[in-house]
Amino acid sequence: MSVNTRTNNITASDVQVGDTLPEFSLPITARLVVSAAIATQDFQDVHHDKAAAQAKGTPDIFMNILSTNGFVGRYLTDWAGPSSRIKNIKFNLGAPNYPGDTMVVTGEITELNEEGENTIAKIEFRGKNGMGNHVSGSALLQLGAAS
Amino acid sequence: MSDNVSVAIKEKVAHLLNRRVGPYNSWNPVSRTQVWQWCTAMGDNNPLYLDDEYRQDTEFDDVTAPPTMMQMWSMRDAQGNYAPGSTDKNPYELLSVLEDNGYAGIMAVSYDQTFHRYLQEGERVHHYTTLVNMTDLKTTGMGKGFFVTEFAEFLTEDEEKFAEAVITYFQYETPKKQPGAKKPGSDIQKITRVHPVENYDNAHFWQGLRDGKLLIQKCDSCATLRHPPQPMCSECQSLNWSTIEASGKGSIYTYTVMHYPEIPPFDYPNAIALIELEEGVRIATQLTDIKPNDIKIGMDVEMVLTEVQDDMTLPLFGPIGSASAAKKKQEQQS
Amino acid sequence: MSISRKTAIVGIGATEFSKDSGRTEMQLACEAVKAALDDAGLKGSDIDGMATFSMDNSWENEVLRQVGGKELKFFSRTEFGGGAACGPFVHAATAISSGLCETVVIYRALNERSGLRFGSGQLFNNNPMDPNIINFSHYFPYGFMTPAAWIAFSARRYMHEFGATSEDFGRVAVSMRDFAATNPKAFFYQRPITLEEHQASRMIADPLRLYDCCQESDGAVAFVVTSAERAKDLANTPALIASARQSIVKDSRMMTPFYGESISGIPEFDACAGEIYSMAGLSPDDIDMACLYDHFSPWVLPQLEAFGFCDRGEAKDFVKDGHISRGGKLPVNTHGGQLGEAYIHGMNGIAEAVRQIRGTSVNQAGDVNRVLITAGAGVPTGAAILEKA
Numbered sequence: 001m002s003v004n005t006r007t008n009n010i011t012a013s014d015v016q017v018g019d020t021l022p023e024f025s026l027p028i029t030a031r032l033v034v035s036a037a038i039a040t041q042d043f044q045d046v047h048h049d050k051a052a053a054q055a056k057g058t059p060d061i062f063m064n065i066l067s068t069n070g071f072v073g074r075y076l077t078d079w080a081g082p083s084s085r086i087k088n089i090k091f092n093l094g095a096p097n098y099p100g101d102t103m104v105v106t107g108e109i110t111e112l113n114e115e116g117e118n119t120i121a122k123i124e125f126r127g128k129n130g131m132g133n134h135v136s137g138s139a140l141l142q143l144g145a146a147s
Numbered sequence: 148m149s150d151n152v153s154v155a156i157k158e159k160v161a162h163l164l165n166r167r168v169g170p171y172n173s174w175n176p177v178s179r180t181q182v183w184q185w186c187t188a189m190g191d192n193n194p195l196y197l198d199d200e201y202r203q204d205t206e207f208d209d210v211t212a213p214p215t216m217m218q219m220w221s222m223r224d225a226q227g228n229y230a231p232g233s234t235d236k237n238p239y240e241l242l243s244v245l246e247d248n249g250y251a252g253i254m255a256v257s258y259d260q261t262f263h264r265y266l267q268e269g270e271r272v273h274h275y276t277t278l279v280n281m282t283d284l285k286t287t288g289m290g291k292g293f294f295v296t297e298f299a300e301f302l303t304e305d306e307e308k309f310a311e312a313v314i315t316y317f318q319y320e321t322p323k324k325q326p327g328a329k330k331p332g333s334d335i336q337k338i339t340r341v342h343p344v345e346n347y348d349n350a351h352f353w354q355g356l357r358d359g360k361l362l363i364q365k366c367d368s369c370a371t372l373r374h375p376p377q378p379m380c381s382e383c384q385s386l387n388w389s390t391i392e393a394s395g396k397g398s399i400y401t402y403t404v405m406h407y408p409e410i411p412p413f414d415y416p417n418a419i420a421l422i423e424l425e426e427g428v429r430i431a432t433q434l435t436d437i438k439p440n441d442i443k444i445g446m447d448v449e450m451v452l453t454e455v456q457d458d459m460t461l462p463l464f465g466p467i468g469s470a471s472a473a474k475k476k477q478e479q480q481s
Numbered sequence: 482m483s484i485s486r487k488t489a490i491v492g493i494g495a496t497e498f499s500k501d502s503g504r505t506e507m508q509l510a511c512e513a514v515k516a517a518l519d520d521a522g523l524k525g526s527d528i529d530g531m532a533t534f535s536m537d538n539s540w541e542n543e544v545l546r547q548v549g550g551k552e553l554k555f556f557s558r559t560e561f562g563g564g565a566a567c568g569p570f571v572h573a574a575t576a577i578s579s580g581l582c583e584t585v586v587i588y589r590a591l592n593e594r595s596g597l598r599f600g601s602g603q604l605f606n607n608n609p610m611d612p613n614i615i616n617f618s619h620y621f622p623y624g625f626m627t628p629a630a631w632i633a634f635s636a637r638r639y640m641h642e643f644g645a646t647s648e649d650f651g652r653v654a655v656s657m658r659d660f661a662a663t664n665p666k667a668f669f670y671q672r673p674i675t676l677e678e679h680q681a682s683r684m685i686a687d688p689l690r691l692y693d694c695c696q697e698s699d700g701a702v703a704f705v706v707t708s709a710e711r712a713k714d715l716a717n718t719p720a721l722i723a724s725a726r727q728s729i730v731k732d733s734r735m736m737t738p739f740y741g742e743s744i745s746g747i748p749e750f751d752a753c754a755g756e757i758y759s760m761a762g763l764s765p766d767d768i769d770m771a772c773l774y775d776h777f778s779p780w781v782l783p784q785l786e787a788f789g790f791c792d793r794g795e796a797k798d799f800v801k802d803g804h805i806s807r808g809g810k811l812p813v814n815t816h817g818g819q820l821g822e823a824y825i826h827g828m829n830g831i832a833e834a835v836r837q838i839r840g841t842s843v844n845q846a847g848d849v850n851r852v853l854i855t856a857g858a859g860v861p862t863g864a865a866i867l868e869k870a
Contacts, residue, residue: 018438032188034190035187035188036188037217038184038188039181039184039185039187039188040185040188040218040219041219041221041222041223041224042219042222043223043224043225043227055378065255065258066215066218066219067188067189069211069215069218069258069260070185070188070189070191070215070216072215073189073191073213073214073215074189074190074191074193074213077191077193077195078191078192078193080192082193082195082201082205083195083205085265086214086215086262087261087262088259088260088262089215089258089259089262090257090258090259090260090261091257091258092254092256092257093254093255093257093258095411096464100335108281123370128411128412128414130336130337130338130412131336131337131338131407131411132319132338132409132410132412133411134410137257165552183489191803286500291501306757340621340622340624341621341622341626343618343619343621343622344605344607344608344609344611344614344615344618345609345618346609346610346615348615349615349618354752374740375616375619375740381731400638401634401635401637401638401641401739401744401746402634402637403630403633403634403637403686403687403688404684404686404687405624405625405627405630405684405685405686405687406683406684406685406686406687407684407685407686407691408601408602410598410601410602410624410626413624416687417623417624417625419623419624419625419630421634421739421744428740429739429740430619431619431620431623431625431634431737431739432623433623433624433625438686444637444638444641452720455565455622459622460624463623
């Protein structure tokens with residue numbers, strides 16, 4: 001899980017449109033769902049109480065949206081490194097992330113645009129689990145400058 | 148009928164649209180503890196956020212919050228309360244009205260967030276929210292309901308907008324199920340590709356793929372090739388047949404690129420082609436290693452025999468060169 | 482013995498068309514059959530035959546009992562999804578002309594929207610005895626599992642061979658939606674589209690866009706067919722079955738006709754068109770309007786060619802010149818088609834053909850004497866000509 005992000009620094013000269021980002025595989029556990037829900041200050045019972053979740057017709061607790069958002073952010077900067085800056089993230093939500101499943105996130109650079117001195121990469125990403133797309137969307141990421 | 152429902156409900160909630168409500172304050176200033184709690188939960192090791200040494204060379208002086216934390220600062224606490232100084236107005240009154248009218252289910256369907264700048268330790272934030280749009284009654288896989296769009300503005304103490312988001316919800320009527328209809332699933336099922344169903348006529352074809360060969364039926368009497376498999380030769384009615392191993396070379400006779408609906412577990416867009424094999428029969432398959440815009444009728448392709456999941460090998464096709472590339476990749480992995 | 486003009490459609494009935502009927506297919510079937518009997522001025526006890534689709538889930542005995550019937554001497558089913566839309570009329574005409582029975586009810590009821598949607602890619606089981614499954618086994622493992630994608634193979638070839646474009650398919654959709662816009666029973670009542678909107682609609686299975694695809698629907702349609710003799714004593718203008726035929730050719734497949742010499746046309750219609758006209762003693766010039774099977778807009782084009790309204794590859798120009806549209810020389814699908822009214826496996830189109838002959842369509846195309854009808858394309862199928870008595 002630990003990526004040595006300290007030395008990562010993807011700059012405009014490292015990439016071109018059509019490049020794919022490394023695949024990121026996230027095993028979903030109850031601990032992950034609960035700790036992320038609490039960290040995002042989401043206390044709804046379906047994200048920590050299995051019995052309550054089942055009473056609402058879902059098989060188990062499931063990941064809340066803000067956590068998905070957090071993992072997407074992490075996916076982007078794990079790849080681009082700490083000198084990148086996230087400008088925009090948009091996504092559609094699909095199949096829930098339940099404990100026991102694994103979400104595999106993939107991404108591709110679909111645009112590279114100059115904005116002043118900076119290069120903004122448009123990344124299209126999707127996170128698939130065993131039931132289909134959990135999340136799919138795109139992000140605008142300002143790449144770090146060449147050092 | 149739907150239209151009448153739409154009109155009646157929309158009239159009822161019209162005054163709740165385009166009403167900016169807030170502020171909703173944060174319980175705490177941006178703090179190292181909460182950033183740490185977020186980063187450890189997400190497994191996010193980005194040194195920008197918590198590594199004071201790394202940050203010396205950046206534009207930030209203090210602990211910096213992941214921008215995706217935007218929304219959590221001014222959310223309700225574990226007791227369900229907004230922070231002191233927040234408005235007591237229900238930001239989602241419109242959704243409550245829909246709920247009272249039988250549309251009790253809610254799910255967020257999309258998020259579109261723009262981050263103007265990152266927050267640093269000690270900053271206090273608040274947000275305002277405006278429900279900006281509600282559609283007519285729509286029918287989706289979840290049932291009938293309304294898409295409602297929220298515009299949220301996230302502000303610092305001096306009213307600087309550091310982030311904003313457009314969030315769309317689907318507020319729906321849990322569909323009336325026929326008596327005896329299947330209850331919502333209580334087990335989680337991993338979705339895999341459906342298996343071909345094998346019988347006396349076609350089993351050789353699927354077994355051939357498992358053995359690493361693309362087999363084409365050949366009539367023992369008149370030597371006519373045929374695919375898909377069938378027991379009797381269309382040309383001479385012989386029931387005797389054997390197989391030849393196809394070279395795996397061919398060209399694209401026609402194709403489609405599937406976009407919607409996205410059926411798990413497939414990746415989309417999903418390029419499908421009808422390949423005319425050099426032996427003269429056609430076979431439908433998935434294309435690999437090619438961008439949709441590069442697909443052309445008539446282009447030469449070759450088979451890339453691929454283990455698409457643990458128990459299934461399929462004869463995918465790709466541009467010339469993809470078979471050797473796939474082989475090289477496999478050798479590197481093993 | 483020819484079946485030509487020996488029988489007539491004397492009653493039509495339908496439920497509303499919706500996305501969620503809220504009742505069983507059995508109830509829909511009974512409602513539509515009762516409505517068709519009422520329309521004909523007949524009673525359940527007048528029925529002695531029934532014909533429907535193999536895919537229909539409502540059994541003949543159950544329907545018969547509920548609509549007040551007593552006994553059936555004849556019942557038959559036709560395979561191949563929407564390809565079955567004409568078969569039941571062939572069977573009814575044959576059974577009545579040969580004296581097997583006198584009055585046949587034809588019905589099709591489906592909750593195809595709220596129940597199992599064919600477009601969802603879920604038509605699969607593990608039964609090695611099911612010919613559908615053996616056929617689809619060669620496609621489903623690749624995710625090649627929706628009707629739109631299967632049709633796209635042929636549409637792409639049609640574009641390649643004849644220079645047709647997505648806009649040519651779009652003009653078919655625009656024309657159907659124009660008719661639907663003035664049909665209060667249509668899904669898309671008062672919702673016409675422009676060619677620009679068609680071109681902007683989302684890609685489903687390239688080259689098919691959203692507006693090239695029919696609206697999956699819940700609903701039922703039923704008909705009463707009886708002898709031409711008896712039809713004379715009934716209230717409605719009879720729609721004589723001037724000709725009717727089913728069609729399978731050697732390259733026919735279930736939705737996946739990918740292996741014939743050419744896959745850009747519809748060989749089943751090429752094969753039967755001549756006899757559809759000769760049985761009725763008619764030619765394409767005698768046809769006033771047509772109700773063509775339009776699950777997907779691209780396949781309206783080769784139907785126009787197969788039935789001789791224009792030459793091979795020229796349907797795009799025929800459509801562009803407005804001939805199939807409102808006021809054209811061969812209006813097609815004046816109810817809005819399956820693209821605009823509803824997808825009831827083609828049976829709603831046949832009901833429209835009967836209304837045109839009676840002169841009661843909401844989009845009446847003048848004085849209509851003869852209508853060509855077709856069943857599904859891309860599957861074993863059939864066609865017929867209805868004629869004003």
